[in-house]
Amino acid sequence: MRAFPFFVVSAPALALRFAMSETVTVRAEPIELTQLLKFAGLFESGGQAKYAINSGKVTVNGAVETQARKKIFAGMTVACGDKTLLVAVEAKAKQPTSANPPILR
Numbered sequence: 001m002r003a004f005p006f007f008v009v010s011a012p013a014l015a016l017r018f019a020m021s022e023t024v025t026v027r028a029e030p031i032e033l034t035q036l037l038k039f040a041g042l043f044e045s046g047g048q049a050k051y052a053i054n055s056g057k058v059t060v061n062g063a064v065e066t067q068a069r070k071k072i073f074a075g076m077t078v079a080c081g082d083k084t085l086l087v088a089v090e091a092k093a094k095q096p097t098s099a100n101p102p103i104l105r
Helices: 011-019 033-039 046-054
Strands: 022-028 058-060 079-080 083-089
Touching: 022 033, 033 046, 033 079, 058 083
Parallel strands: 022 083
Antiparallel strands: 058 079, 079 083
8 A cells, every 4th residue: 555645644734734724704605716815814915816827826726727717615725825714604693584475565
């Protein structure tokens, strides 16, 4: 059996990775990668975010990502430099239901 070092992650290393991550809560998913990086405050403009992505400085779930418009969903991790972002979606408040349905005219 061959061991591939890029697939092996020790439990302490994995725990440390998520302990240093910052959770970013978005209203709806998916969100484009450039929008997420701007929203999280890593870059001031979309052009700066696109440059970092095209330069291979951004990873999504541990893999280098070069698609600026990559769709990001809840549970994904995005890293750039020393910042790691864990994406979450804002819980929608349930609307109270009334005993009487609305009257349609």
